Amino acid sequence: MKYSIRTRLTSLITLVYFSVFLFLVIASALALYFGLTEEIDKKLKLERNQMVTIVESEFLGLVSASGVNHDSLRKEVLGELGELYGYKDQFVILSLDTPDGPQVFSNGGIREVRPLPPEGLLARDEGFYNQLFGTRFYRTFVTKHDWGTLVVAIEGQTFFEIADELKDILLVGLPLTLILVLLGGRFLAGLAMRPVVESAEATEKITLTNLSERLPEYAGEDEFGKLVATLNGMIARLEHGVNRVQQFTQDAAHELRTPLTSLRGELELAYQEKDLSAGVQAALQKALDKAILMSRIVENLMLLAQSDTGNYPIEKGTFRLDVLVKDAIYDMESLIDERPVAVRLLHCDEVELAADHQLIQRLVLNLCDNAVRFTRHGTISVALKADRVFVEFSIADTGPGIPQENLPHIFDRFYRADRARARPSGGTGLGLSICKWIVDAHGGEIQLSSELSKGTSVTVRLPLQGTR
Ligand SMILES: Nc1ncnc2c1ncn2[C@@H]1O[C@H](COP(=O)(O)OP(=O)(O)O)[C@@H](O)[C@H]1O
Ligand SMILES: [Mg+2]
Numbered sequence: 279m280k281y282s283i284r285t286r287l288t289s290l291i292t293l294v295y296f297s298v299f300l301f302l303v304i305a306s307a308l309a310l311y312f313g314l315t316e317e318i319d320k321k322l323k324l325e326r327n328q329m330v331t332i333v334e335s336e337f338l339g340l341v342s343a344s345g346v347n348h349d350s351l352r353k354e355v356l357g358e359l360g361e362l363y364g365y366k367d368q369f370v371i372l373s374l375d376t377p378d379g380p381q382v383f384s385n386g387g388i389r390e391v392r393p394l395p396p397e398g399l400l401a402r403d404e405g406f407y408n409q410l411f412g413t414r415f416y417r418t419f420v421t422k423h424d425w426g427t428l429v430v431a432i433e434g435q436t437f438f439e440i441a442d443e444l445k446d447i448l449l450v451g452l453p454l455t456l457i458l459v460l461l462g463g464r465f466l467a468g469l470a471m472r473p474v475v476e477s478a479e480a481t482e483k484i485t486l487t488n489l490s491e492r493l494p495e496y497a498g499e500d501e502f503g504k505l506v507a508t509l510n511g512m513i514a515r516l517e518h519g520v521n522r523v524q525q526f527t528q529d530a531a532h533e534l535r536t537p538l539t540s541l542r543g544e545l546e547l548a549y550q551e552k553d554l555s556a557g558v559q560a561a562l563q564k565a566l567d568k569a570i571l572m573s574r575i576v577e578n579l580m581l582l583a584q585s586d587t588g589n590y591p592i593e594k595g596t597f598r599l600d601v602l603v604k605d606a607i608y609d610m611e612s613l614i615d616e617r618p619v620a621v622r623l624l625h626c627d628e629v630e631l632a633a634d635h636q637l638i639q640r641l642v643l644n645l646c647d648n649a650v651r652f653t654r655h656g657t658i659s660v661a662l663k664a665d666r667v668f669v670e671f672s673i674a675d676t677g678p679g680i681p682q683e684n685l686p687h688i689f690d691r692f693y694r695a696d697r698a699r700a701r702p703s704g705g706t707g708l709g710l711s712i713c714k715w716i717v718d719a720h721g722g723e724i725q726l727s728s729e730l731s732k733g734t735s736v737t738v739r740l741p742l743q744g745t746r
Contacts, residue, residue: 283474284467291463292456299455303448307441314437315417319406322419325430329370330423332358337374338425355383367433369416373400374426400427408434473502481509487588489517521587528583531576538573545569571706578708582691585715592634592719594744599629599638599669603662606642610650610658618655625661629669632744633720641716644709645673645736651705653677656733669742674735680728688726689714713738720744 281289337355355372363370371384382400399409402420409418409431417434420427473496480493492513496506545566549559584590603626610621631638649658656676663670680688684695692707710726717724722740 282471284464284471287467287470288460288463291467292460295459295463296456299452303444307444310440311437315434318417318432318434319419322406322417322430322432325368325370325432326419326421326428329362329372329428329430330421332362333372333374333423333425333428337372352381352383359383367435369431371400371429371431372426373428380426399429473506477506477509484513486520486586489513489520524583524587527579528587528589531580531583534576535573535580538569538576542566542569542573575706575708578706578712581712582708582715585719590719592637594632595635596630596632597635597638599631599671600626600662602635602639603642603660603671606639606646607660609643610646613647613650617653619650619653620657622657622659623661624659625663627662627664627669629662629664629742631669631740631742633740634716637716637719638740641713641738642671644713645671645738648705648709648736649673649675649677649734652734664742667742668739670737670739672735672737674733676733679730679732679734680726681730685726685728689724 336358337351339351359370359372369384371382373380373382399418399420404421405419407418407420409416411431415434415438416431418429418431420429422428473494477493477496480491484491492510493506496503545562549562549566554562581590604623607621607623614621646658646660653675654677658673658675661670661672680695684693687693688695689710691711693711694705694707714724717738717740720740721744722738724736724738726734726736728734
């Protein structure tokens with residue numbers, strides 16, 4: 279979709295306005311033209327009748343006369359015509375068939391009309407014509423009689439004058455009203471589309487963790503109100519379903535916890551028995567390792583299930599993050615055993631952090647645990663830097679790195695980049711997703727970058743005062 283509905287509505291409104299406007303202008307121009315023409319034609323008919331009466335009662339002598347008589351009669355006709363048509367917007371052309379051939383008389387108030395008749399006007403068939411004389415339009419009426427041809431004409435300029443004026447108004451008015459309609463239409467379309475935009479924004483904000491929220495109620499009982507109600511109904515059903523699944527996970531993890539703990543206890547007890555054969559002892563050791571891994575998984579699952587339902591009680595307190603990090607480094611060193619791996623603390627600001635102590639500890643330990651478990655040789659570099667608002671914890675190793683195509687999934691649950699390699703190292707695949715949740719819950723950011731056979735580095739940025 280290239281154009282928004284708002285833009286399309288605005289264009290539509292403008293187009294409709296423009297078409298209606300154009301239609302009205304054309305229709306009124308036509309009505310005006312025909313109305314005015316009809317009016318003039320009526321006048322022309324009266325004029326014609328009058329002229330015919332005058333010609334037939336007074337001028338017919340000319341048709342048969344000649345010589346001196348002819349000249350005086352001619353003067354008389356011209357005088358009469360001058361009297362009748364001395365005014366401006368009319369004229370008459372009279373062609374009388376005399377024994378000396380056709381005699382043409384014309385008169386009217388307009389000078390430029392004088393060299394009449396224009397070629398062919400008298401030769402025309404009977405009827406009404408629009409004729410341009412000089413610069414002005416005349417409506418002419420041609421009629422044929424026994425004694426010759428009569429043309430009466432009235433200036434038909436009114437329509438063109440009105441049209442001219444109208445054109446001026448249109449040239450200014452049309453763009454102006456078009457702009458008004460465009461702006462008004464845009465405003466109205468925006469108003470009409472606002473609930474849609476608002477609902478879309480609200481929908482965008484709804485995720486698995488805040489399914490209890492709903493789209494803003496829409497008062498109207500129109501199609502859009504129905505859509506909002508339908509969407510809200512769907513979100514409610516989703517919420518219900520998701521709650522059930524999350525509750526189930528949480529309950530399952532909880533149920534597994536107790537038997538696992540006692541299993542671990544029993545195994546540890548059995549392991550401490552004095553006279554065990556080496557085979558049994560090795561088997562017990564393996565079983566114990568598995569039990570420990572399982573209880574870790576269960577514990578992580580429980581944590582994530584609680585975070586999903588928003589049930590995890592985040593307790594905010596102040597503590598020294600640099601001390602926590604130093605403790606973690608100490609733990610790391612003891613986990614490295616014989617591997618040629620050096621742990622370096624590159625930078626360590628003294629930092630007071632307001633956050634959930636247990637969760638932050640878990641975050642740091644998870645990241646340290648990954649670095650230690652995956653790094654065979656080289657260095658693990660840790661840094662802790664703080665400014666007034668944020669603290670940045672970073673840990674970089676020279677481990678095997680993570681293939682580029684796996685990076686987008688690295689924070690997914692149970693995701694392990696290389697299962698074959700990761701499994702014996704005792705991971706659960708939940709560590710990084712827990713880290714991500716902890717960082718999110720504290721309003722921070724976590725970034726992981728990695729290059730195959732070069733190493734991995736993770737940076738966590740947290741607000742010193744937390745957000746909750
Ligand atoms: N520092 C690291 N070096 C190499 N790979 C890593 C590192 N950290 C994480 N990974 C990869 O990311 C996967 C997911 O990590 P994580 O969620 O902590 O699970 P786990 O550590 O339990 O396997 C790991 O299985 C591993 O493939
Ligand atoms: Mg891990």
